[in-house]
Amino acid sequence: MTAGRPVTFDPKVPEGGYHWWYVDALSDDGRHGLTIIAFIGSVFSPYYKWARRRGPAEPLNHAAINVALYGASGHKWAMTERGQNAVARDRGHFTVGPSRLAWVEDSLEISLDEMTFPLPGRIRGEIRLHPENLNTEPFGLDADGLHHWRPIAPTARVEVALEKPALDWQGHGYLDSNWGAVPLEASFRRWDWSRSPIGRGSAVLYEGERRDGSPFNLALHFAADGRATPFDPPRPCPLPRTRIWRIPRATRTEGDATTGIEATLEDTPFYARSLLRTKLLGETTTAVHESLDLDRFSLPIVQAMLPFRMPRRSRSPAG
Numbered sequence: 001m002t003a004g005r006p007v008t009f010d011p012k013v014p015e016g017g018y019h020w021w022y023v024d025a026l027s028d029d030g031r032h033g034l035t036i037i038a039f040i041g042s043v044f045s046p047y048y049k050w051a052r053r054r055g056p057a058e059p060l061n062h063a064a065i066n067v068a069l070y071g072a073s074g075h076k077w078a079m080t081e082r083g084q085n086a087v088a089r090d091r092g093h094f095t096v097g098p099s100r101l102a103w104v105e106d107s108l109e110i111s112l113d114e115m116t117f118p119l120p121g122r123i124r125g126e127i128r129l130h131p132e133n134l135n136t137e138p139f140g141l142d143a144d145g146l147h148h149w150r151p152i153a154p155t156a157r158v159e160v161a162l163e164k165p166a167l168d169w170q171g172h173g174y175l176d177s178n179w180g181a182v183p184l185e186a187s188f189r190r191w192d193w194s195r196s197p198i199g200r201g202s203a204v205l206y207e208g209e210r211r212d213g214s215p216f217n218l219a220l221h222f223a224a225d226g227r228a229t230p231f232d233p234p235r236p237c238p239l240p241r242t243r244i245w246r247i248p249r250a251t252r253t254e255g256d257a258t259t260g261i262e263a264t265l266e267d268t269p270f271y272a273r274s275l276l277r278t279k280l281l282g283e284t285t286t287a288v289h290e291s292l293d294l295d296r297f298s299l300p301i302v303q304a305m306l307p308f309r310m311p312r313r314s315r316s317p318a319g
Helices: 046-054 300-308
Strands: 018-027 032-040 063-071 076-078 087-089 093-096 099-104 107-115 122-131 147-164 167-180 188-198 201-210 215-222 228-230 235-239 249-253 260-267 271-280 283-293
Touching (some): 018 122, 018 147, 032 167, 046 300, 063 093, 063 107, 063 260, 147 188, 147 201, 188 271, 235 271, 249 283
Antiparallel strands (some): 018 167, 063 076, 087 093, 093 099, 099 107, 107 122, 122 147, 188 283, 201 215, 215 228, 235 249, 260 271, 271 283
């Protein structure tokens, strides 16, 4: 597949705004999973939120690469925020401290060297994402045109080769990007998002409530060639709240199909990441699902907790 360069890492990000690139993957044997999010203007950063209160804030001064590993190797989490002296980028490369994303020929290559929290450890190694289809169309998420989402590679293959922890696996994956001119919590109260492999393509459900109370609801099928076709969202399907932080979760499923939670990967004060067994477009599938509660995120007590999971290094460009 000749993809060209569907990702560029040098977009202009306005003061107080954000841009992120998101990858997830599940191994073919079902034993492993991961997510990686590379942030300019880290939307969940308490430091960025505090900086905006003082006046215009430079998003490049709040960059991070978030890594989460799940499954047989245990749950490992890394997210160190860094200042702009630790950031370098151009059209094809994005470096934050010792980690780097680069578009090389037809693939996204990710080199990681991150410290885990709250238990100290290391995530080091290489990940390659090979798109099986590409989408070039962005979708607006609000009426004012302040927030956009582009599912770049709705269907992909991912190769994982980590030294620490020692992991070597392959599986199906997904790549998208979100960007906006104002903080998420200024425009949204909550959302639920999921992506599901469907045949040689995938389906994405993305819905939520904006800050003004209006809903948004996207249901898209991405064919093998990357072409997006909207479909009627199936019936709502409530899910149980998370066990620890009681985060509300919801999705949609077809007919009388039962949707079950295969695993809760993240149960935090303001978001949850889960694996669901569901039915879409006539096919039973496993969905990667996320629920985000931005009212919870904005609570002072939650903001005070975040530095324990998201430390900041503002001086050193490495380590």
